[in-house]
Amino acid sequence: xxxxxxxxxQISKWIPIEVGGLDFSFTNSSAFMVATVVxxxxxxxxxxxxxxxxxxxxxxxxxxxxxxxASMLRDSAGSHGMRFFPFVFSIFMFVLMANLLGLFPYFFTxxxxxxxxxALALLVIGTVVVYGFWKHGFGFxxxxxxxxxxxxxxxxxxxIEIVSFLSRPVSLSVRLFANMLAGHITLKVFAGFVxxxxxxxxxxxAGAVLPLIMTVAITGLEFLVAFMxxxxxxxxxxxxxxxxxxxxx
Amino acid sequence: MADKDxxxxxxxxxxxxxxxxxEKRPAKQDGGEGxxxxxxxxxxxxxxxxxxxxxxxxxGAALGWxxxxxxxxxxxxxxxxxxxxxxxxxxxxxxxxGLVAEFGIRSSDDGRxxxxx
Numbered sequence: 138x139x140x141x142x143x144x145x146x147q148i149s150k151w152i153p154i155e156v157g158g159l160d161f162s163f164t165n166s167s168a169f170m171v172a173t174v175v176x177x178x179x180x181x182x183x184x185x186x187x188x189x190x191x192x193x194x195x196x197x198x199x200x201x202x203x204x205x206x207a208s209m210l211r212d213s214a215g216s217h218g219m220r221f222f223p224f225v226f227s228i229f230m231f232v233l234m235a236n237l238l239g240l241f242p243y244f245f246t247x248x249x250x251x252x253x254x255x256a257l258a259l260l261v262i263g264t265v266v267v268y269g270f271w272k273h274g275f276g277f278x279x280x281x282x283x284x285x286x287x288x289x290x291x292x293x294x295x296x297i298e299i300v301s302f303l304s305r306p307v308s309l310s311v312r313l314f315a316n317m318l319a320g321h322i323t324l325k326v327f328a329g330f331v332x333x334x335x336x337x338x339x340x341x342x343a344g345a346v347l348p349l350i351m352t353v354a355i356t357g358l359e360f361l362v363a364f365m366x367x368x369x370x371x372x373x374x375x376x377x378x379x380x381x382x383x384x385x386x
Numbered sequence: 387m388a389d390k391d392x393x394x395x396x397x398x399x400x401x402x403x404x405x406x407x408x409e410k411r412p413a414k415q416d417g418g419e420g421x422x423x424x425x426x427x428x429x430x431x432x433x434x435x436x437x438x439x440x441x442x443x444x445x446g447a448a449l450g451w452x453x454x455x456x457x458x459x460x461x462x463x464x465x466x467x468x469x470x471x472x473x474x475x476x477x478x479x480x481x482x483x484g485l486v487a488e489f490g491i492r493s494s495d496d497g498r499x500x501x502x503x
Contacts, residue, residue, distance in 0.1 A: 300446050300467070300474035301481075308441030308478065312434065369434065 142325035146249055146318070166253070169238060169245045177234040202230070209372060214379040221378050224264065228257060229371040236317060236363035240356070248366075249317040251310060258306035261374045269381040280384040309373055313366050320359045327352045438478035446471010 152163040184195040192200055206226045210218055232248060239246025247253055269277035281298040282291065330348035334341040450467025454460040480486040 296470050297473040297477055300449065300470050301442060301477050303449070304438070304441040304445035304471075304474055304478060307445050308434075308437045311441060312437040315437070373434075 142322045142329065145245070145321060145325060148250075165245045166247055166250065169235070169247050170253075173231060173235045173238055173247060176238065177230040180234075181230070202226075206371060210375045210378075213372070213375040214382050218375070218378055218382050221264075225371055225374050225378070228261070228374055229367055232257070232313065232370050233364065233367035236367055237360075239317065239321065240359055240363060246317055246321055248313055249321055251314040254310035254314040255306065257313075257370070258310035261309065261377055262306045265377045265381040268378075269384055272381070273384055277381075277384050280380055305373075305377060309370065313370055316362055316366050320355070320362050324352065324355050324359060327355060434482050435479050438482050439475040442473075442475025442478045443468070443471045446474055 148164045148166055150162040150164050151168060154161040154163060181199050184193075184199045187193065187196065189196055203226070206229050207219070207222060210222055210225050214221070235247040238244055239249065266277075269280070273279075281295050281302065283294060283298070286294050327348045331345045331352065334345040334348065446467045446469075447464065449471070450464035453463035453467065457463065477486065
């Protein structure tokens with residue numbers, strides 16, 4: 138068990154709940170989702186509660202994350218897209234906090250399960266589709282018809298565009314999930330080398346320094362990946378929302 | 387005399403300092419920000435491209451398989467939609483690399499804000 142790199146992703150039921158034959162149990166995954174939301178909310182609330190005109194260190198972290206997401210959204214979806222700011226900011230903070238919490242030893246990584254990331258991606262695409270149709274009616278479908286294409290190939294292009302659009306939630310969710318999963322497995326495998334090599338005696342202990350260095354290096358890399366994936370998820374969310382706000386001109 | 391000279395001197399020195407700072411500031415900021423932004427954006431893009439292509443092919447194949455399953459047209463739906471998915475994957479990659487216009491035709495500054503038009 139100690140050397141099983143997959144064990145960290147197992148779901149365990151903490152409080153079994155069953156409603157109408159469906160399993161609604163409160164699992165370790167649910168617990169860490171709650172912890173993520175609480176941590177993100179508490180961080181933002183506590184750091185900004187002093188309302189300093191000149192921000193302290195923690196307050197400027199909060200303000201920087203706000204500015205970061207706000208400028209990202211304004212750049213890609215224009216000021217009209219700013220109505221989605223609460224949505225994008227929540228998603229960004231949730232993914233970032235879930236990724237970072239997952240880096241604690243013995244903690245469960247919520248975003249390493251594809252169903253979680255896929256649900257987030259479906260939420261994004263669902264928002265795009267619903268808002269697009271609500272705002273532009275069937276004009277939203279112009280999204281799939283690029284201008285300046287000869288009439289003969291339009292059906293083919295439209296089909297390709299539709300498949301391309303449908304592949305968006307998949308690529309969005311697979312990217313986040315795969316990065317977190319692969320990173321955590323790599324980390325666990327290298328850390329496993331340390332223990333199994335040092336069990337071999339003095340030479341093993343000396344050799345175990347190498348995977349230990351790798352483990353430390355990969356931990357640093359994982360912090361980068363945690364930020365990067367939250368950033369990529371939020372950027373793509375902004376770009377997809379841009380399609381809902383301005384479908385083809 | 388000395389009383390009058392001193393503020394002038396101070397003004398002049400301040401102006402000099404401002405000028406020197408103004409010369410340094412944009413250059414330093416541009417260099418620093420451009421580099422970190424380039425690194426972040428470049429690595430983020432590298433991660434995007436591979437998954438975009440796989441997702442395109444995967445979704446195409448899944449769509450074809452479902453159509454076959456419900457319409458009983460096996461294996462034609464799978465074949466056709468796998469090819470379409472390949473096309474969509476290539477399109478996804480080119481689009482996220484910025485080589486093809488986004489959905490609809492839009493240049494970088496056009497279409498940012500329809501309210502202004």
